[in-house]
Amino acid sequence: MLASQACDTPIALVSLLDADRQWFKARVGLDACETPLNQSVCVHALKQRNTLVIPDLLHDERTSHSPLVTADPYLRFYAGARLENPNGVALGTLCVVDKLPRPEGLSEAQANALKALAGQVVAQLELRRAIMERDRALKAYHQAQQQMRADAVRCAALIRAQQAVSMSLGGIKPNISSILRDCLAAVPRADGAALITREDKKLTYDAAIGSAASQASAPKWSAVPFADLCMRTGQPFFSSDIFCDQRADPATVKLSSHRSLIIAPILRNGTNVSCLELCARLPGIFTDDDILTARLFAGVLGGIRME
Known part of the structure; x- marks a missing residue:
């Protein structure tokens, strides 16, 4: 020295x-x-x-x-x-x-x-x-830029979904799978999306894409029990890790390939008629923004004209 x-x-x-x-x-x-x-x-x-x-x-x-x-x-x-x-x-x-x-x-x-x-x-x-202050400022700037890009993608996806729903008012049947893909674009942390509807008092998968498709086609485990809870209460269901969720059936939940789950109720004329499911294989992956986005898409889906 x-x-x-x-x-x-x-x-x-x-x-x-x-x-x-x-x-x-x-x-x-x-x-x-x-x-x-x-x-x-x-x-x-x-x-x-x-x-x-x-x-x-x-x-x-x-x-x-x-x-x-x-x-x-x-x-x-x-x-x-x-x-x-x-x-x-x-x-x-x-x-x-x-x-x-x-x-x-x-x-x-x-x-x-x-x-x-x-x-x-x-x-x-x-x-x-x-x-160090410069590095913190740059990190905050890049995070803000990422958030702005994510917000732009989310808004664009919501607009596309809303346009598809608006077309249903003119008699054109919307492509539900396309709307679900828009939902995944808006919530990139999700790797699966599904529309669950109630028919004759039974909940079934009306459409599913991504990793949610396995639940709809040959389910060893499905989110239907959670969807039922969501529709009965009219409140969104969220679990950061269904393997550790006391509301899950311990006998079947381990069969799921998913860990994180969001289910948002879809209301039509004030009645819970179906729900939107977003799922991910990783635990603890969804944010508050993701939950809000799921609710927004559920609101959009609630505007579909049903014959």
């Missing part, structure tokens, strides 16, 4: 202090990487703006009882320049230490060098802080 060379000492430290400890973020000639604050010599350097020089730690009342002085490593000489950020907050010190006392302290050139190097340490700390 340059400070050790400039001041001709065997030990040099960049010491940062918090509420109860001091941490040696860079060190030469000392094995310890931290000490309790009540053993710190650097804490005294923070009390003054000028460089603190203690020619003999053993004969200074502030430090004579410190274990760093009375026991290994038996420190005797100390000179520390305060590290202060642009707001005037003391962060720690750049210090040089010797195991021999130095009655003469530091020369003027050495003191100036120590102070200049302390300024460089602060500059490096500020640069690191600025880089």
Whole structure:
């Protein structure tokens, strides 16, 4: 370390202090990487703006009882320049230490060098802080961009679905599978979607795409019991992991290839007539936005004209 060379000492430290400890973020000639604050010599350097020089730690009342002085490593000489950020907050010190006392302290050139190097340490700390703030800002920017793109995709998918439903009012039967594909586009974390309807008091899969198709074609397990609960209560059903959901039948739920599940009721003229299912193979994958989107698509599907 340059400070050790400039001041001709065997030990040099960049010491940062918090509420109860001091941490040696860079060190030469000392094995310890931290000490309790009540053993710190650097804490005294923070009390003054000028460089603190203690020619003999053993004969200074502030430090004579410190274990760093009375026991290994038996420190005797100390000179520390305060590290202060642009707001005037003391962060720690750049210090040089010797195991021999130095009655003469530091020369003027050495003191100036120590102070200049302390300024460089602060500059490096500020640069690191600025880089971290930049990285956080960039991360927030990219997240915002991703959210904007996701919102745009969601809106476009909803508009397509709404247009398909509007056409049904003119007598053109909408393609339910196409609407379900729009739903998957709006909720990309889902890998399956289905429309479950009630016919003759029985719930059946009216349409299914993606991983939900296996439930409709040859189900070892299906979401019908959850759909029934959804339709009876008129409230959306959500499970972040149906394997751990107490509402699931433990005897059959393990047969499911899905873990995350959203079921939104579809109302027509105020009556629950069917429901929209979104499923995913991974647990804990759906967000609040996904649940809201499922409800919006359920609202769109509720506008389909039925013959």
